[in-house]
Amino acid sequence: MGSSMMALVIAGVIIAAVIFYIIGLYNKMVRLSNGYKNAFSQIDVQLQRRYELIPNLVEVAKKYMAHERETLEAVIQARNQALQAKDSLKSDPSNTQAAQKFAKSEGALNASMGGFLALFENYPDLKANDNMKSLMEELTSTENKVGFARQSYNDSVMNYNVGIQEFPANILAGSFGFRDVPQLEIEDEKMRSAVKVEF
Amino acid sequence: MNFFEDQRLAKKKSDRLTFLFYMVSILVGVATSVFLAVAFTVGSREIAGNSIEEMLFRISSGEGLKVLLSISICVSVAILARSYWEVTRLKTNPQSICTAMGAKQLSRETHDPKEKQYLNIVEEMSIASSVPVPLIYILEDNAINAFACGFDINSAAICVTTGCMRRLSRDELQAVVAHEFSHILNGDMTINLKLIGMLSGLILIYQAGYQIIRGSRHSRRSKKNDAGLLGVGLMAIGGMGYLGGSLLKAAISRQREFLADASSVQFTRNPQGIAGALKKIYVNSEKGILSSPSAQQASHMFLVEGVKDFFSFSTHPPLFKRIKAIEPKFNPKSFQAEEAREILKEMYRLEKYTDEVESIKKKALSQEAVQERLKEILPLFLMYQKHHDYKGLVLEVLRREKEEFKNLKPAQLEILFEKLSGELKQLSELERKEILKELIAKVNEGGKVSFYEFLVVAYLKPALQPIKVGQKKISQAEFERLSQTMLSFFYYLDDNSKSKLRFTPTDKKELSYGKILASIELLRFAHPKKKEIFVKQLKELVLANSKVTAKEKVVFRLICQTLSIPGIILEN
Numbered sequence: 035m036g037s038s039m040m041a042l043v044i045a046g047v048i049i050a051a052v053i054f055y056i057i058g059l060y061n062k063m064v065r066l067s068n069g070y071k072n073a074f075s076q077i078d079v080q081l082q083r084r085y086e087l088i089p090n091l092v093e094v095a096k097k098y099m100a101h102e103r104e105t106l107e108a109v110i111q112a113r114n115q116a117l118q119a120k121d122s123l124k125s126d127p128s129n130t131q132a133a134q135k136f137a138k139s140e141g142a143l144n145a146s147m148g149g150f151l152a153l154f155e156n157y158p159d160l161k162a163n164d165n166m167k168s169l170m171e172e173l174t175s176t177e178n179k180v181g182f183a184r185q186s187y188n189d190s191v192m193n194y195n196v197g198i199q200e201f202p203a204n205i206l207a208g209s210f211g212f213r214d215v216p217q218l219e220i221e222d223e224k225m226r227s228a229v230k231v232e233f
Numbered sequence: 234m235n236f237f238e239d240q241r242l243a244k245k246k247s248d249r250l251t252f253l254f255y256m257v258s259i260l261v262g263v264a265t266s267v268f269l270a271v272a273f274t275v276g277s278r279e280i281a282g283n284s285i286e287e288m289l290f291r292i293s294s295g296e297g298l299k300v301l302l303s304i305s306i307c308v309s310v311a312i313l314a315r316s317y318w319e320v321t322r323l324k325t326n327p328q329s330i331c332t333a334m335g336a337k338q339l340s341r342e343t344h345d346p347k348e349k350q351y352l353n354i355v356e357e358m359s360i361a362s363s364v365p366v367p368l369i370y371i372l373e374d375n376a377i378n379a380f381a382c383g384f385d386i387n388s389a390a391i392c393v394t395t396g397c398m399r400r401l402s403r404d405e406l407q408a409v410v411a412h413e414f415s416h417i418l419n420g421d422m423t424i425n426l427k428l429i430g431m432l433s434g435l436i437l438i439y440q441a442g443y444q445i446i447r448g449s450r451h452s453r454r455s456k457k458n459d460a461g462l463l464g465v466g467l468m469a470i471g472g473m474g475y476l477g478g479s480l481l482k483a484a485i486s487r488q489r490e491f492l493a494d495a496s497s498v499q500f501t502r503n504p505q506g507i508a509g510a511l512k513k514i515y516v517n518s519e520k521g522i523l524s525s526p527s528a529q530q531a532s533h534m535f536l537v538e539g540v541k542d543f544f545s546f547s548t549h550p551p552l553f554k555r556i557k558a559i560e561p562k563f564n565p566k567s568f569q570a571e572e573a574r575e576i577l578k579e580m581y582r583l584e585k586y587t588d589e590v591e592s593i594k595k596k597a598l599s600q601e602a603v604q605e606r607l608k609e610i611l612p613l614f615l616m617y618q619k620h621h622d623y624k625g626l627v628l629e630v631l632r633r634e635k636e637e638f639k640n641l642k643p644a645q646l647e648i649l650f651e652k653l654s655g656e657l658k659q660l661s662e663l664e665r666k667e668i669l670k671e672l673i674a675k676v677n678e679g680g681k682v683s684f685y686e687f688l689v690v691a692y693l694k695p696a697l698q699p700i701k702v703g704q705k706k707i708s709q710a711e712f713e714r715l716s717q718t719m720l721s722f723f724y725y726l727d728d729n730s731k732s733k734l735r736f737t738p739t740d741k742k743e744l745s746y747g748k749i750l751a752s753i754e755l756l757r758f759a760h761p762k763k764k765e766i767f768v769k770q771l772k773e774l775v776l777a778n779s780k781v782t783a784k785e786k787v788v789f790r791l792i793c794q795t796l797s798i799p800g801i802i803l804e805n
Contacts, residue, residue: 069363076360158761168346174403175353182361185502190363 059203063212066194070215073187080179081120087176088113088147091169095150098160102153109150112143188217236498239558243492247485251424254481258431261474262312265438266305268470272463273300312434319433320426327368327383327390334380336370336392347398354407355391361500362414367391374523377401377514380534381413382422389417394523400580401510408497408506409536415496421489422534428482435474442467483546490549491558498559508559511537513580515552516573613638614652623657624668631675631689646688647787654696669697684784687746691753691791707759715759716767718744718752719792723774727782753795764796 092106099106119136123129160166195214198207207213274297331338343349352369359366367383370392377396383389391413397406416422446464497507514537523539538549549555553565613635617626630653633639641649657665672693676686707715721738756767771792775785 073363080360156761158764168349171346171350171353175350175357178353178357178407179360182357182500186361186363189499 066197070190070194073190076183080183084176085117094166098157105150108146112146115139116143191215191217236495239495243488247488250485257477264470266308268466269304270301315437316430316434320430330382331370331390336372339369354410358410358414362418364418376523378539379409379413379536381416384423399584404506405510408501409510411497411500412493415493432478435478439468439471486548487550504559511556512576516576650692657696665697682746712759715752715756722749
């Protein structure tokens with residue numbers, strides 16, 4: 035009797051340890067998946083900030099480059115389209131068509147912003163304007179933030195994927211409903227550098 | 234550099250070292266317990282007068298084990314209690330650490346462009362590392378250094394020196410901030426605090442031994458030897474444990490620095506950032522040594538070693554090793570020979586630029602200086618301002634009949650014109666038009682325009698008649714014609730006849746103030762590169778006869794201002 039009790043106790047301890055281990059694994063996976071979801075929302079926040087910033091920038095620039103009207107209008111138009119595309123994607127994130135449209139309009143916005151910023155070289159007055167300088171710093175920073183938000187998303191997706199593929203988590207991940215998540219692809223390698231501003 | 238792999242390696246190494254550190258601590262505890270147990274048994278034999286055989290028997294029997302066990306419990310409780318006490322003592326909130334260092338907290342509503350940039354960078358790195366935005370501090374110190382503090386990801390602080398902000402590029406500052414974010418994310422301050430706590434537990438044993446030796450001096454002679462032996466033994470064990478622990482702690486700290494460098498590359502995805510910042514510190518003679526006297530107590534948390542200390546182990550790896558970890562091709566010797574000078578130059582360029590911006594800002598801000606210079610004319614100025622009679626004021630300035638305006642120095646004149654332009658710009662278009670018409674009419678009245686009248690018009694016209702920039706294209710031929718006119722004008726401003734000229738001045742009769750005014754206005758439309766060339770030629774001419782007159786200075790400044798080419802100062 036003594037020995038069977040002993041065996042029972044040992045078995046109980048082992049089972050409890052396994053259960054605690056599984057709980058720990060599960061919590062780790064939840065933490066990782068929350069991490070990448072939160073990172074995704076950051077991208078949205080920063081894109082929105084950028085869309086709000088661009089009109090201000092154009093407004094200040096207008097006073098100095100009145101005859102570059104076409105470029106300025108092109109920037110605003112591209113910005114409006116990108117904003118629209120982002121909102122429609124946000125309402126239905128699984129829509130691949132909306133995602134493609136968003137990627138395309140983002141590309142167009144980056145191209146027109148690139149053209150706009152290249153014009154600055156011809157306007158030393160504008161470059162020297164304090165207001166413009168601080169707006170430019172804001173734009174640089176926001177561009178960076180968009181880039182870093184994407185990067186942080188990809189990093190946390192990578193952590194998550196590694197987390198659920200590692201042994202022994204991989205045995206349980208499927209039954210808990212954790213699946214691999216694809217990373218964001220940057221359609222255009224130049225996208226991040228296109229709008230880089232140097233003063 | 235494969236930063237994920239590097240991070241994994243650094244983490245693994247520091248985990249191993251941490252494990253070793255705890256093993257050493259346990260070993261010291263066990264050694265102390267065994268030593269005390271033996272001493273206790275030997276001591277009790279002396280009192281009871283037992284034989285050595287009996288003593289050995291007592292140690293190996295259950296009774297000895299009991300003694301050993303109770304002593305080990307006492308020793309571990311003592312070590313842990315001391316560690317805990319030390320940890321709570323050191324665990325201050327990040328604000329008080331930063332304040333003690335002499336750092337000042339940054340307001341989020343700052344208007345200073347450099348501070349704003351720093352704030353933005355911190356926000357960027359917060360996104361990149363998924364760490365909440367910490368408290369943000371600046372330390373007034375010209376050394377390039379930075380630190381992070383706080384024992385919790387949600388209540389951390391980050392601080393950079395003003396040297397960082399002045400001497401590093403945006404990318405480099407970003408990398409430095411990213412490095413500090415890694416310390417916050419990886420909980421390096423907490424690890425360090427735990428290690429300090431354990432070390433202080435180990436030093437407790439050493440101190441206990443020391444106290445016993447001191448205490449034994451006052452006791453009986455026969456007991457003195459035994460107690461001295463006991464003290465020496467404890468001091469030896471504690472001392473060796475402390476030494477080993479310190480070595481390990483420093484080694485762990487160095488691994489955490491490698492980890493933070495690799496994380497900085499992960500967050501910024503830009504190895505040149507952190508490498509550039511480290512190189513700047515490397516070529517700088519003062520390295521990262523801070524002048525703050527309270528830097529010592531926070532030495533472990535800096536970007537690079539913040540204090541000179543020959544008696545403790547390095548908490549940071551040598552700079553060239555860190556740079557080499559990021560750029561495997563880095564070679565200190567060839568670097569010193571080739572790259573170093575360029576980096577120094579770049580650093581001083583940045584620093585100088587910041588200083589210039591700051592000094593211009595300070596000048597612009599110091600209202601007192603302006604008031605001082607305007608002291609004599611201010612009452613009159615205010616009188617016209619009160620009656621909103623700007624036309625009257627402009628004409629008064631032009632006439633120069635009032636005593637106040639008669640003998641103004643050039644510097645005062647400039648300020649007067651600047652202030653007046655500022656006021657005039659506020660007026661409605663109609664009012665400005667009218668004032669301009671009147672001004673031109675008055676100037677043309679006498680038939681001959683004086684230099685002073687020319688100055689008034691040249692300074693005030695842009696304010697009265699805003700010119701739309703960028704609407705005209707200036708051809709090369711036209712540009713040459715314009716600069717010829719201007720150079721000739723300068724030639725006649727001062728006695729330049731003896732100096733060597735690179736151009737033949739136009740005949741004096743062909744020049745008129747009207748023509749010069751028009752030339753200045755047209756030159757605004759020239760390409761920036763051409764403007765620069767023009768101003769350079771002008772400067773050469775002015776400096777040619779080694780004497781810069783007040784007239785030349787005023788007009789030169791006027792031209793620079795109109796062409797928006799700042800930063801060129803004429804000195805003889």
